[in-house]
Amino acid sequence: xxxxxxxxxxxxxxxxxxxxxxxxxxxxxxxxxxxxxxxxxxxxxxxxxxxxxxxxxxxxxxxxxxxxxxxxxxxxxxxxxxxxxxxxxxxxxxxxxxxxxxxxxxxxxxxxxxxxxxxxxxxxxxxxxxxxxxxxxxxxxxxxxxxxxxxxxxxxxxxxxxxxxxxxxxxxxxxxxxxxxxxxxxxxxxxxxxxxxxxxxxxxxxxxxx
Ligand code: ADP
Ligand code: MG
Numbered sequence: 001x002x003x004x005x006x007x008x009x010x011x012x013x014x015x016x017x018x019x020x021x022x023x024x025x026x027x028x029x030x031x032x033x034x035x036x037x038x039x040x041x042x043x044x045x046x047x048x049x050x051x052x053x054x055x056x057x058x059x060x061x062x063x064x065x066x067x068x069x070x071x072x073x074x075x076x077x078x079x080x081x082x083x084x085x086x087x088x089x090x091x092x093x094x095x096x097x098x099x100x101x102x103x104x105x106x107x108x109x110x111x112x113x114x115x116x117x118x119x120x121x122x123x124x125x126x127x128x129x130x131x132x133x134x135x136x137x138x139x140x141x142x143x144x145x146x147x148x149x150x151x152x153x154x155x156x157x158x159x160x161x162x163x164x165x166x167x168x169x170x171x172x173x174x175x176x177x178x179x180x181x182x183x184x185x186x187x188x189x190x191x192x193x194x195x196x197x198x199x200x201x202x203x204x205x206x207x208x209x210x
Pocket of ligand 1: 036038132179195
């Protein structure tokens, strides 16, 4: 089976920065509808700082990659999304360990640990209209693809497609966690901003491997 290299992981973080920055106004507009209009600037700041650190001091292991990206997101993002995306990358790195590449099973295990960390920290369940609504179905799709024998590239492309669908599916939901939950029923009818960023996370992972 094909493997995800450290160079591709670094490329993922750079592409994540680029596409987040391209969508900065869109993400902020989503957050203006059900939050406090800072999600685009929060994510742009965090992903830009993380990519700069990786480029200035390239990590030697997947563990170091996760630590650099995770710590930078935690310390620079500011909003609720910072510690959550940060936890995802920190757990991803510690679970992957001191290796320089990941096969499909190792990638899935690292992402699963990351998503479990997000849920442990944020206490959101699927259906609460948070990034968990994209993270959980994305991982389920990745697992289905890999179990079915798909190569990494195809599996990640399908994961990106599933993520985009899951992001759109947050629109009718009523928020149960985070700032949007203060709106109650009025949070329905808007895509969750953190779910939109998470769809970009998987879109750029697929692009880094393509
Ligand atoms: P803030 O809400 O502090 O302004 P951001 O605007 O950067 O932070 O991020 C908001 C996003 O964070 C939401 O759209 C949602 O996806 C995510 N989020 C908020 N709270 C939680 C939580 N408890 N669990 C998971 N995700 C959450
Ligand atoms: Mg916000």
